[in-house]
Amino acid sequence: MTGVLMTGAGFWSPLVWLAAFLIVLAIVLLIRSTGRKKFRHGTDQTAAFFSGNEAPKTHVKAGNIYWGFFVTTGRYYRWLQRMHTGIINDYVYGFVLIMVILLAAVTMGGLL
Amino acid sequence: MSTADLSRALWVFHMNTGSCNGCDIEIMAALTPRYDVERFGMRLVGTPRHADLLLVTGPVTRDMEAKAKRVYAQMPDPKVVMVIGNCGSTGGAFHDSYNLVGPVDRILPVDVYVPGCPPRPEAVIDGVVKAWKKLEEKGVKR
Numbered sequence: 001m002t003g004v005l006m007t008g009a010g011f012w013s014p015l016v017w018l019a020a021f022l023i024v025l026a027i028v029l030l031i032r033s034t035g036r037k038k039f040r041h042g043t044d045q046t047a048a049f050f051s052g053n054e055a056p057k058t059h060v061k062a063g064n065i066y067w068g069f070f071v072t073t074g075r076y077y078r079w080l081q082r083m084h085t086g087i088i089n090d091y092v093y094g095f096v097l098i099m100v101i102l103l104a105a106v107t108m109g110g111l112l
Numbered sequence: 113m114s115t116a117d118l119s120r121a122l123w124v125f126h127m128n129t130g131s132c133n134g135c136d137i138e139i140m141a142a143l144t145p146r147y148d149v150e151r152f153g154m155r156l157v158g159t160p161r162h163a164d165l166l167l168v169t170g171p172v173t174r175d176m177e178a179k180a181k182r183v184y185a186q187m188p189d190p191k192v193v194m195v196i197g198n199c200g201s202t203g204g205a206f207h208d209s210y211n212l213v214g215p216v217d218r219i220l221p222v223d224v225y226v227p228g229c230p231p232r233p234e235a236v237i238d239g240v241v242k243a244w245k246k247l248e249e250k251g252v253k254r
Contacts, residue, residue, distance in 0.1 A: 036188050038189045039161075044182060045187070049186055052182050
C-alpha cells in the first residue's frame with residue numbers, strides 16, 4: 001500500500017504524507033520545547049487566572065460560549081446529518097458515487 | 113547593560129492595587145513610539161501565568177491584598193516584582209489611611225522600587241533594566 005499513484009496531474013504517495021506529518025510534528029515539538037517548564041503543579045501557578053479573584057466553580061459549561069461557532073457551522077452539520085440516514089443502502093450509494101467521481105477525476109487527469 | 117545582553121523577551125504583568133492611574137499612564141507612555149520598550153521584547157501580557165515581571169502600582173488597598181497575593185502566586189518561577197510610584201513604595205499620601213494594607217513590600221517581596229509621583233517613563237525603563245538583571249540572577253533559563 002505504499003505505491004505511488006500517478007494521475008497525470010501529479011502523484012499521490014502515502015510516504016510523502018508520512019514525511020510531511022513527521023516534519024510538522026517535529027516543528028510542533030520544537031515550538032513546544034521552548035515553552036516554560038517551571039510551573040509548579042498543584043499550586044496557584046497552574047490555577048486559572050480570574051483577574052486576581054479566586055476562580056468560581058460554576059455549573060455553566062464553557063461550551064456555552066461556542067454558540068456563534070455552532071450557529072455559523074450549523075448549516076454544514078445539518079447537511080451532514082441528513083446524509084446519515086442509518087440505512088446501509090444510502091451509505092453504499094454514497095461510497096459508489098464518490099468512487100465514480102474519483103475514478104473519473106483520475107481518468108480525466110490521465111487523458112489530459 | 114547592552115542590547116546584546118537582552119537574551120530573551122521580558123513579559124510584564126501590570127497590576128493596579130489602588131493607584132490614581134498616574135503611574136499607569138507613565139507605564140503606558142513607556143510603550144508608546146517615543147520610548148517603545150517593545151523593541152526590546154518587553155510587552156504587557158494579559159495574565160500573570162505568562163509573566164516574568166509583576167509591575168505594581170498603588171498603595172495596596174484592603175480589598176486588593178488577597179488579589180495581589182494571588183496574582184503573584186500565579187506567576188511562574190523565576191519572577192521579580194517591581195513597584196512603580198511613591199504610593200506603592202511607601203504609601204505616599206495615603207500612608208496612614210484606614211483602608212491601606214500596603215505599601216507593596218508588606219504584601220509581596222519587592223525587587224525594584226521606582227519612586228516618583230509619577231515617575232517618568234525613563235525611570236520606569238531604568239527600573240525594568242534592573243529587574244531584568246535580577247531576573248537573570250535568579251536563573252531565567254527556561
